[in-house]
Amino acid sequence: MVDSALELGKKELAVSSVLPVASDASGDMALRFIKIAVNLSAEKDLKKLMNLITREAMELASASKGTLYLVDRENMKLMFYVTDQKQLNEACVPLNPQSISGYVGVTGNPLLIEDVYELSDESPY
Numbered sequence: 001m002v003d004s005a006l007e008l009g010k011k012e013l014a015v016s017s018v019l020p021v022a023s024d025a026s027g028d029m030a031l032r033f034i035k036i037a038v039n040l041s042a043e044k045d046l047k048k049l050m051n052l053i054t055r056e057a058m059e060l061a062s063a064s065k066g067t068l069y070l071v072d073r074e075n076m077k078l079m080f081y082v083t084d085q086k087q088l089n090e091a092c093v094p095l096n097p098q099s100i101s102g103y104v105g106v107t108g109n110p111l112l113i114e115d116v117y118e119l120s121d122e123s124p125y
Contacts, residue, residue, distance in 0.1 A: 032060075050081040051088045058083070071095060071105045078105040097124040 036056050043049040050068055058066040070079040076095040081088060097103040103125045104111055119125070 047081075047088065047090070050090075051083060054081055054083045054088070069101070069105070078102055100125045 039052060039056075040049065043052055050070075054066040054068045057068075058064070065082070065084045067083075068081040070081070072079055072092075073095070077092045078095050078101055080091045080093075080101075082091070083089070093099055093102055095102055095105050097106050100111065100113070100116065113119070
């Protein structure tokens, strides 16, 4: 994986030195995604990687906070990585349909809930 990241990094450097700097937003965004991909593929520490992914997504979305969700099927838990650019907090819930987030993690289906305080008694969560 490191070899491919180094190769991608070399290609990115070569591309950015040969091509003129893009004057439009799409060209700038493409170069930014390449740099993000190189940084992501080089990181081996899981917590640092989660922080990097969340931070980059927040910056791209102009958000003040971000959450990354990971499904750990081996240990049957749903991991949350939450950051506000100052610190990364980690939390987890059991991966089962008894909670809303666990239900989505188990089924893979998104939910649209009008009011989470008014859930039906028939709902599994």
